[in-house]
Amino acid sequence: MRPSAQTPQGREGEREVAPVLPMLIAQTKGELLQLVRDPAFIISSVALPTIFFAFFGLPVVDERTAGTGAGDYLLASFGAYGVISVMLFSFGAGVAAERGRKTDVLMRATPLRPAVLFCAKTLSALLFAFATLVVLFFFGRVAGGVEPGMAAWSTLTYRLLLGSTPFIFLGFAVGYLTRPTSAAPVIQLIYLPIAFASGLFVPLGGLPEIVQEIAPYLPTYHYAELAWSAVGANTKPLLASALWLAGYGVAFLAAAIWAYRREDIRRFG
Amino acid sequence: MTPVVELKGVTKLFGEKRALSGIDFRVEAGEVVALLGPNGAGKTTAIAIMLGLRKASSGEVRLFGRRPQHLGARSRVGVMLQESGVPDELRVREVIDLFRSYYPRPLPTGEIVARAGLEDEGHSLVGSLSGGQRQRLYYALAICGDPEVLFLDEPTVGLDVEARRSFWEQVRGSVVAGRTVVLTTHYLEEADALADRVVVIDRGRVLAEGTAAAIKARVGRKRVRFTTPHRVEPALFDGLHVEGLSTQDGVTTLLTPRPEEILRRLFEAGTDVSDLEVVGADLEEAFLEITREGRDEEEGPV
Numbered sequence: 001m002r003p004s005a006q007t008p009q010g011r012e013g014e015r016e017v018a019p020v021l022p023m024l025i026a027q028t029k030g031e032l033l034q035l036v037r038d039p040a041f042i043i044s045s046v047a048l049p050t051i052f053f054a055f056f057g058l059p060v061v062d063e064r065t066a067g068t069g070a071g072d073y074l075l076a077s078f079g080a081y082g083v084i085s086v087m088l089f090s091f092g093a094g095v096a097a098e099r100g101r102k103t104d105v106l107m108r109a110t111p112l113r114p115a116v117l118f119c120a121k122t123l124s125a126l127l128f129a130f131a132t133l134v135v136l137f138f139f140g141r142v143a144g145g146v147e148p149g150m151a152a153w154s155t156l157t158y159r160l161l162l163g164s165t166p167f168i169f170l171g172f173a174v175g176y177l178t179r180p181t182s183a184a185p186v187i188q189l190i191y192l193p194i195a196f197a198s199g200l201f202v203p204l205g206g207l208p209e210i211v212q213e214i215a216p217y218l219p220t221y222h223y224a225e226l227a228w229s230a231v232g233a234n235t236k237p238l239l240a241s242a243l244w245l246a247g248y249g250v251a252f253l254a255a256a257i258w259a260y261r262r263e264d265i266r267r268f269g
Numbered sequence: 270m271t272p273v274v275e276l277k278g279v280t281k282l283f284g285e286k287r288a289l290s291g292i293d294f295r296v297e298a299g300e301v302v303a304l305l306g307p308n309g310a311g312k313t314t315a316i317a318i319m320l321g322l323r324k325a326s327s328g329e330v331r332l333f334g335r336r337p338q339h340l341g342a343r344s345r346v347g348v349m350l351q352e353s354g355v356p357d358e359l360r361v362r363e364v365i366d367l368f369r370s371y372y373p374r375p376l377p378t379g380e381i382v383a384r385a386g387l388e389d390e391g392h393s394l395v396g397s398l399s400g401g402q403r404q405r406l407y408y409a410l411a412i413c414g415d416p417e418v419l420f421l422d423e424p425t426v427g428l429d430v431e432a433r434r435s436f437w438e439q440v441r442g443s444v445v446a447g448r449t450v451v452l453t454t455h456y457l458e459e460a461d462a463l464a465d466r467v468v469v470i471d472r473g474r475v476l477a478e479g480t481a482a483a484i485k486a487r488v489g490r491k492r493v494r495f496t497t498p499h500r501v502e503p504a505l506f507d508g509l510h511v512e513g514l515s516t517q518d519g520v521t522t523l524l525t526p527r528p529e530e531i532l533r534r535l536f537e538a539g540t541d542v543s544d545l546e547v548v549g550a551d552l553e554e555a556f557l558e559i560t561r562e563g564r565d566e567e568e569g570p571v
Contacts, residue, residue, distance in 0.1 A: 015373040016341040026370030030359060037358040037394075101354035106410070109320050109350065110371045111343040269324055 017111055027112070027120035035090060035128055040184065045089050046132045049082030050139045056201055061144040065203045066233040071146035075136065076156060076227035077200045082132040083160045084195070084220060087167040088174065088187045090125040095175025096183035099263070108268065122168065126161055133157055148231045155230040163226050166219055166245055169252035176259035194220050219248040271334040272297050273418050273449045274319050279328035281314055281473070288314040289473040291328070296451055298417070303464035304453040305484070311473040312453035313351055316422045319451070320348060344373055347416030349407045351423045351453075357396030361387055364395060365409055372414030384439065385409035401432040408439060421452040425459060437462045461485055491528045495535070496520050496544040505538060506531065520544075 035041055053074060061071030098104045107117070137153055140146035148156075171187075178186045195201065197211050198221035204212050215221045222241040229235040274296040281289040289311045296302050304312045317323040318330055321337030335342040355364050362378060369375035376384075382391055385405045390398065398406060404424070411419055421440070425433040440450065440463055454460055460467045460481055467484045469477040477484060490512070501521045503514055509531060512524040525531055528547045535542055 017344050018371055018373045023370045026367050030356070030363065030367040033363060034356050034358045098356075101357070102352055103354050103356055105322065106348070106350055106353035106355065106407075109322055109343070109346075109348045109353075110368065111340045111414075112371045113340065268322055 020113065020116060023112065024116050024120055024123075027116055028123045031094075031120050031124035032127065034094075035124060041089055041093070044184075044188075045082065045085040046128065046135065048085065049078040049132060050136045052081065052201065053078045053136060053140060054143065057140070057146075058144050061146055065205065066228065066235075068228075068231055068233040069146070069148075070203075071140065071144050072148045072152070072231040073203060073228060073233050075140045075146050075148070076231045076233070077203075077224060079133050079136055079156055079160055080220070080224040080227045081195055081200045082136060083129040083164050084167045084191065084223065086125055086129040086132055087164050088171045088191055089184065090128065091121065091168055091171025092174040092178070092187050093180075093183040094121065095172060096178050096180045099176070100180025105267075125168070129161055129164065130157065133160065152231050156227055159226040159230055160223075163223050163242075163245055166249035166252050167223075169249060169256045172256040173252060173259045176256070176263045194218055197221075198224055200224055219245060222248075270298070272331070273300075273333060274451060275329070275331040275334075276315070276319065276325075277329040279315075279318060279325045279330060281311075281318060281323065282326045287473055289318070289325075292470070292473070292475060294468065294475070296418075296449060298449055299447055300466060301450040301464045302452070302466045302468060303460035303481070304451070304470055305455070305457065305460045305467050306453075306470040307455055310455075310471045312455075312470060313422055314473075315470070316350075316420055316451070316453055320346070320420060344371075344414065345417045346420065347411035347414055347418070348420045349411045349422060349424050350420075351426065353407075355395050355406065355410070357394065359395055360392050361395065361398070361406055361409075362391045364406065365413055368410045368413045374415055375413055376415045381409050381413045384412060384442070386435075386439070400427055401429075404428060404432070404436065408436070416448070418449040418451065421450065423453055423455070425454070425456070433459070457485065486526055490524045490526050492522065492524055492546075492548045493528050493531055494520065494522045494544075494546040494548075495542045498541055501540065505540075506534060509534065 057071060057074035057078065060074070061069070063070040065073050098107075133156070174187055174190075175183060197207075198204075198215050198218045199207060200220065204215055207215075216236075222244040225235045225241040226238065226245075229238055235241070272295045274294065276292050276294040279289055279292045279294075280287070292311075292315060294315070304315060306312050314323060318325050319332060319337060321330075321332070321343075330337055332339070332342040333345060337343075359367070362382065365378055365381055369378065369381075375381075382388055385408050387402070387405055387409055390402055390406075393402075395403070395406065404427075408424070411421070419440075424440075425436050428436065437459070440452075450463070452459075452463060464481055467477075467479060467481050468475055469484060477487065496519050498519065500516055500519075506514070506523075510526055511531070514523040515521070523531070532545075532547075
């Protein structure tokens with residue numbers, strides 16, 4: 001607090017608010033550091049997909065499923081599983097933790113722009129999702145010789161990253177509706193059965209008929225379809241899955257907005 | 270000149286509960302103002318409304334003449350909140366750098382760290398800090414934007430006496446620099462140490478307002494109690510400020526702002542005093558009294 005800088009009416013002719021880009025960079029760095037230093041997040045989001053692939057994928061890499069190599073197919077499955085995990089945990093558990101520690105109260109009192117915070121969280125989650133995929137692809141190639149090719153890898157990556165938007169919204173909704181201690185278990189409780197029923201662990205063909213009938217109504221199933229088709233598996237038309245995902249995206253966004261408003265009235269009304 | 274903070278007839282209801290009932294409050298640039306009141310008086314709610322963290326049910330709220338949510342207004346403010354946290358996974362310097370990015374003209378990190386006395390903790394994880402260190406970090410975050418006004422909500426709750434005094438020194442340093450400070454506290458001593466104007470609130474109303482000395486005189490009475498072998502004549506204390514003098518079974522009780530004068534008078538008169546007790550009429554008691562006065566004024570003379 002330098003006395004020289006003070007005038008009662010503020011400092012005329014100078015910048016009134018902080019520039020957005022440095023704020024975004026600093027906030028993204030802060031979000032990344034928080035995620036990197038959270039072992040629960042690293043294990044459940046970044047490491048688990050590769051570990052699952054080692055258990056479920058490696059034994060069957062030479063078989064075929066849904067018209068493509070089983071190794072490629074499961075690489076896509078666990079890629080989808082991993083990216084959704086990152087989104088649900090970083091947004092869901094992250095927001096719940098911020099509410100629990102009341103970090104959000106202090107941030108709200110600063111001139112941090114809410115949009116900058118949202119973008120920083122999204123950027124850092126996307127970076128982690130990307131890292132998750134790189135680790136998985138690298139492991140699949142080195143340990144199982146699974147190599148769908150550069151084109152398939154990159155199609156898989158951009159589809160999974162872009163298509164993850166609905167799960168960001170779902171993560172937010174869960175983050176605002178759960179307590180800090182219950183966020184992670186709630187996410188597991190919702191996510192694991194749905195992932196299983198969508199054929200992410202075991203290809204749908206190997207699951208009971210009732211599950212096969214339910215699967216086409218699940219968001220994770222349509223998300224995985226984007227991934228499976230990227231490695232040459234037989235899937236329904238891509239547009240249909242994209243529309244299903246968009247529909248779920250709108251629903252989850254509405255849920256997130258509702259949950260946010262509820263929170264806003266309760267704690268900041 | 271635009272006041273730094275202005276509340277006009279601000280009322281806040283939480284459901285049925287009335288947290289603030291028609292508060293008028295104004296802080297001019299360069300003032301150090303303390304909102305003094307017991308727990309649950311509405312101090313924190315008042316600060317939250319000034320900062321736009323809560324919305325007033327009715328009335329007008331202005332921060333630098335703007336809505337308190339305005340980013341331009343917020344960029345000129347530093348806050349230390351009673352109930353708030355920072356991410357445990359970040360290191361002290363990392364959090365400070367993060368918060369610096371929110372403000373248009375932040376202080377250099379080194380200066381912030383030095384002012385808050387965090388030189389040795391710069392690389393510690395927030396999660397590993399002690400209560401006192403955490404409080405200093407919150408202070409660092411409050412000053413990192415080089416604010417024109419500092420809001421301190423119960424800044425020394427939970428600190429030991431030494432930490433409290435060193436915190437006051439830090440704040441006084443800021444005051445010397447001519448900045449505006451708004452603080453809430455339930456310690457009369459704290460208001461006295463820091464503020465040049467004290468606003469006493471209770472049950473969501475402003476009960477008294479004045480210099481720290483004036484408020485202190487009003488609530489700073491001590492209760493003196495002692496036993497004497499003979500009845501003490503009230504005339505003994507002539508010329509001294511004494512209230513509520515009573516003697517029963519040789520025990521005399523009275524209230525006074527300056528107990529040392531009472532004692533001097535007793536010793537000069539050679540009175541044989543035993544079981545002497547001087548107790549601060551505590552703040553709760555003092556508030557009760559001011560509250561009672563407040564009600565009497567409201568209801569008019571009986």
